[in-house]
Each structure stands twice: as C-alpha cells, then as structure tokens.
Amino acid sequence: MLVIFLIVIAGGCSPKGNGQIQPKATQKPETCKDGTVVWEQQLKYDLGNGAAISEKKYRPDRNTLVYYPEFSGLADSQVQAKLNKELENLAIAENPKADEEYESTYEGNFEVDFHTPALVSIKMSGYDYMLGAAHGMPLSVPL
Secondary structure, eight states: OHHHHHHHHHHTTOOOOOOOOOOOTTOOOEEOTTOOEEEOOOOEEEEETTEEEEEEEEEEETTEEEEEEEEESOSOHHHHHHHHHHHHHHHHHTSOOGGGTTTEEEEEEEEEEEEOSSOEEEEEEEEEEETTOSSOEEEEEEO
16 A cells, blocks of 8 residues: 555656556555546456466365466467466465365465566465464465
8 A cells, every 4th residue: 555655646646667466356446536547456468469368266265265377369279278277277286175274274376477479487376374373384386
C-alpha cells in the first residue's frame, strides 16, 4: 500500500513504469478517488503470435492454494496439452499431501521472468508453513 501511495502522490495518479507483476487472483485494481486505475494485476502474459500464458488455480483444501501457468494458443495443440499437463503435475506435486491438511499450510505461485516467441522462463515458488514452527520453508523451482 505504501508504494501505491507514493506513486499517487509523486505521479499525480498516473501509473509509471512497466514492471512485471506476479499474478494473484485475490488482488484488486488500485484506483484513485476519481476512478483512475493506478495498478491492476496481470493475469495473462502475451507471448506473441497468439500464444499466451494465463494462471490456473488449484485449491484442494483450505490450507493449500497454488497458482500455476497454463499455455494457450500454441501452434501445436498436442505439445500445448502435454506442456500444460506437466506444469499442472509439477505444481500439484510440490505441495503437501492431503493427509497433512491440518499440519501445514502451503501457498504456491509462478512468475514469468523472461519471454520471447521462442523461449519462456518461468519460476514456480512456494511457501510451506508447518503448524507450530518458528518459520516456514520457501521453495523455488526455475523452469
């Protein structure tokens, strides 16, 4: 909130920069009193040539929330389906098992670090917190 406040004060309510935003479905657009949008989440990464990456949500229970990438618009639909299935399996495999539901909480996300029409760099990350622990355990998987 402080960063957005500083942008509003310094920038006269006009968004600046072209930083990449990590998608999260729970975030809402930040606006000024006059309705001007200062910041809005990015839910889809355009890769060019009609291809894009969007986020999928996996929430099997109240203690697990994972966002993972899904490709669309690739030239080869079979490659796209295989790639999406692998990403889904990776995202689901990285979180705790269902029998540990009340012993830990897990949140996972992804970030598109770099992309061109021929190459995409994605980083999947997560945070696992065991009940009663002093701190959780971060997880990072570059793809």
